[in-house]
Amino acid sequence: MTSVCILNDTTRFHLGSATVMGQIFKTMDRLGWQINASFLGNSFMFEKREPLIDEAIVERSDIIVINGEGSVHHDQPMAVFLMDFIARHRHKKVCLINTLWQHMGPESEAKLRHAAMVVARDPQSFRSIQRFYQGPLHLAPDLSSRDIPPLTPMADQGVLFGGFYWKQHAKVAGVDVETLALKAMASAPGIDLTREGWHLTVNKLRHARLLVTGKFHEVMAAIVARCPFVFCPVSTHKIEMLGEFAGERLVPLDMRLSRQQYPTVFDRAIADKDHYDRIFDAVLGASRAFDLEAALREVEAS
Secondary structure, rough: OOOOEEEEEEEOOOOOHHHHHHHHHHHHHHOOOEEEEEOOOOOHHHHHOOOOHHHHHHHHHEEEEEEEEEEOEOOOHHHHHHHHHHHHHOOOOOEEEEEEOOOOHHHHHHOOOOEEEEOOHHHHHHHHHHHHHHHHOEOOOOOOHOOOOOOOOOOEEEEEEEEOOHHHHHHOOOHHHHHOOOHHOOOOOOOOOOOEEEEEEHHHHHEEEEEEEOOHHHHHHHHHHHOOOOOOOOOOOHHHHHHHHHHOOOOOOOOOOOOOHHHHHHHHHOOOOHHHHHHHHHHHHHOOOOOOOOOOHHHHHH
């Protein structure tokens, strides 16, 4: 039996990331692979240290699968750690899947060349990796898009607010966080992937007119639910580039607007059904079209 270990297990981040990990575990189960270990991700964020990796387990595993998720950008500590791991284990079959790739330096590019296979989760990340990587490279949306919950009837949810990173949104927009009118509006009832499961979140969004959020996986839940969304600017292209699956532009909210101006923006998004339908169709279609099991089988056979 083929054995595997998984790096950057993001289960504990929030229930969007837990949904991603659930899809990875289901894929391993369908492949019939034995999971030797799943090492917790980005301890730089939680414990301010490198993740704890048992090298003995790594060495006795046939394949290592790294969940890139939103970690691989701007040569941040977790991104550098993962690239170092790939280079250090070039004698192993290491796959980087479900990954963002943005503003990574030449040293990181050189290290990724040792990966056995890469799956980028947005078109811009794919193009960036394609410039230098010669191995098997695939494009597929975030793995959360594969989890389509059964429909649960609910009352009309109206406009829902999600989660936000106010300091990050303000910094990217170049404004003072204390001036954000949207922050005061976001106290309205909404969704919360740190507390509510993926299935409940998607079903709420199925019955909503619009999602307003600052979080990537809440946008992914909106896409699965086919709910229009608007989003705050963040430090990577991870949300904006989802539009490129359909050749559509996704532009972050203008954080300088007043409380009186936002409802007009929201109404315009709600009315732009064709724009969002093209994005929903393209992202969900790309998700269905990609066979992660087949891609991993090719690595196994190589």
